[in-house]
Every structure is written in C-alpha cells, then in structure tokens.
Amino acid sequence: MKKALVCGAGGFIGGHLVKKLKNEGFWVRGVDLKHHEYTELPADEFIIGDLTDPLIVNKVLDISFDEVYQLAADMGGAGYLFGGENDANVMHNSGAININVAKRATDVGVKKLFYSSSACMYPAYNQEDPDNPNCSESSAYPAAPDSEYGWEKLFSERLYLSFYRNYGLNVRIARFHNIFGIEGTWNGGKEKAPAAMCRKVSETPDGGTIEVWGDGLQTRSFLYVDECLEGVRRLMDSDFMGPVNIGSEEMISINGLAQLVAEIAGKKINIKNISGPIGVRGRNSDNRLIKEKLGWAPSATLKEGITKTFIWINEQVKKQK
Ligand code: NAD
Numbered sequence: 001m002k003k004a005l006v007c008g009a010g011g012f013i014g015g016h017l018v019k020k021l022k023n024e025g026f027w028v029r030g031v032d033l034k035h036h037e038y039t040e041l042p043a044d045e046f047i048i049g050d051l052t053d054p055l056i057v058n059k060v061l062d063i064s065f066d067e068v069y070q071l072a073a074d075m076g077g078a079g080y081l082f083g084g085e086n087d088a089n090v091m092h093n094s095g096a097i098n099i100n101v102a103k104r105a106t107d108v109g110v111k112k113l114f115y116s117s118s119a120c121m122y123p124a125y126n127q128e129d130p131d132n133p134n135c136s137e138s139s140a141y142p143a144a145p146d147s148e149y150g151w152e153k154l155f156s157e158r159l160y161l162s163f164y165r166n167y168g169l170n171v172r173i174a175r176f177h178n179i180f181g182i183e184g185t186w187n188g189g190k191e192k193a194p195a196a197m198c199r200k201v202s203e204t205p206d207g208g209t210i211e212v213w214g215d216g217l218q219t220r221s222f223l224y225v226d227e228c229l230e231g232v233r234r235l236m237d238s239d240f241m242g243p244v245n246i247g248s249e250e251m252i253s254i255n256g257l258a259q260l261v262a263e264i265a266g267k268k269i270n271i272k273n274i275s276g277p278i279g280v281r282g283r284n285s286d287n288r289l290i291k292e293k294l295g296w297a298p299s300a301t302l303k304e305g306i307t308k309t310f311i312w313i314n315e316q317v318k319k320q321k
Helices: 012-023 054-060 087-108 148-167 193-203 225-237 254-265 288-294 302-320
Strands: 003-007 027-032 045-048 067-070 113-118 171-176 209-213 219-221 244-246 251-253 270-274
Touching (some): 012 027, 067 087, 113 225, 148 171, 171 225, 193 209, 209 254, 225 244, 254 270, 254 302
Parallel strands (some): 027 045, 171 244, 209 270
C-alpha cells in the first residue's frame, strides 16, 4: 500500500485530497494546525502540529513516504492576503514550512513531493488588462508579483527546484488558479470570492443588494476543487515536473460572478461596488502547457461548480440561523 503525507490536510484543498487519496487506496497521514472544520476526514493518522517548527516536521516526516503533498500555507482570500497587515506572517510562516519540508523530505528520501504554488506569482505587469491577461508559465520572469504571498510562492518554487537539482528531490509543482468548492472557508474574513458571493447572495433577500469589492470589472477564472485534484494526481503520475498551471480558462468579471450566483439562487440581486482589496485587474489560466504535457485540462463549466458550492453554502447559512 502506497503511503502519502498531506501537509495542510485540515484545509480546504487538503481535506478533499485526503478523501481522494483514500478512495485511490493510499495509506494517508494528514497534518495541520487544526482539524477540518466542515467534514470528518478518513485519514489513517491525523497529527495536529505546526510545520514552521522543524521538530514537528521531523516527527511527521519520519519515513520515506511514496508521496508528500505540501499544501500548508498561511492563507486567506484577498482581504487577508492583499491588505498588507499579514505580509510578515505570510512570508515567515509559509516560507518556514517550505524550508523545513524540502530539507526533511530530502533527508528521509521521500519518493515524490507535490508543491502547490499559485497564479499569484505571475508578474502584475502582465495582468493590467482585464480582458487579456498573460499567465503562461513562461511569463513568470522578470518576476513582479503584486503581493508578498506571490513572492513567497515564487521563492518556494525555486527552493523545491533547487533541492531537485542539488539533491535529486523528485518534485512536482503546480500553480493553482482560484480553486473553489464545497467544504471550504465561507465566512470569517479568509473566504475567497466564489464562497463570499455565495454567502452574500444566500443571506440577501430577493431584490436586495450585495457589496462587491472594486469596480467589479476585474476578471478571474475559477476552478472547481475536484478538477484541481484530478490535475494534481495526473501531474504526480507523470514525468513532468512543472511548474504548470492548474486552472480554468473560463474567465469572468467579479460582477459577472455575482450575477451568476444570483441566477443559480433564483434571485434578482443588485450589486453595489465598494472600495476594497482586489489584486490584479485580470487573471486567467493558460492551459496550453498542461494539455501538451499531460494530454488533459479541466473542462467542467464554472456554472456546474458554482451550483454545487451555492447549495452547500446555502445549507451552512441556514444552519447558522
Ligand atoms: P487552506 O487555508 O484551506 O489550507 C491551508 C491549510 O494549511 C490550513 O488548514 C492551515 O491550518 C494549514 N496551515 C497553515 N499554517 C500551518 C502550519 N504552520 N502548520 C501546519 N499547517 C498549517 O487553503 P487551501 O485553499 O486549501 O490552499 C491549499 C494550498 O493551495 C495553499 O498552499 C495555497 O497557497 C494553495 N493555493 C490555493 C488556491 C485557492 O484558490 N484555494 C490558489 C492558489 C494556491
């Protein structure tokens, strides 16, 4: 039986990954600062621990796992990552986790390691036109991410690639583009745009108004978590190291996303655009490389994923009342 370690297993993508790996027959150890908030995980072992501490990393990474998935990061939505107040923590905590994991994984002879980077590492200067952003993998340099979160991701990509070149650590790196879905943060300030829109629409009566940050014309693409993990597993099983985009090419404005959620909810909703942290003007996945290397790319529509997510968040909102 293959053994996998999921770092960040108590989080959104990590939780879904634990379930997927168990379905595929892996023995799974999860580690996180906390237990999963929304679901019972089928992990064989779950360790609560802080991966910024090298002693904890030594403890959880004690054997030559077949596969390690490093998803743990000091993370949140735009409000958390782009406001500026959390820059030092984001750089320190996520940087320390990756430094510890890269070294220890090498020392114990991990067979393959996946690292989740982010589209936030792409240069801001290529993402000023909301209708025509450039996020091809080869556009990463000269580097100019618009947030410390993006800089740390770029640093850690290079860290893992250095461990590959100098010590033979067998790495796979993907740049995720706005992953969303059920069983993810939907309130409290760390939620991302799709979950925030679903919550706002759910809480607002028909004919009401919701607030959307920025002028709402900024664009993004969003990928449902199941397809993200399908891409991760295919990358792990391939010989291609990356970095490669894992995202959707279905770009939409943020106001368009709010309207889509309202349509799915069967409500007429007015949008009030207010000032708030928005990040770059435009961002879309470029899937040419993943198609070329893996012969596969995500294909489900945004509407399918948002429908599942809205139904789940609507239930959470009702439960809270
Ligand atoms: P998440 O915040 O739900 O999960 C991250 C988990 O890491 C959390 O459960 C958190 O408790 C844990 N963690 C943080 N610091 C830790 C520490 N010191 N020790 C142990 N655990 C710690 O985020 P997610 O959306 O599931 O993202 C997973 C990964 O994918 C992250 O690396 C993130 O940067 C990357 N990513 C996500 C997206 C997205 O849209 N969700 C986009 C790009 C990249």
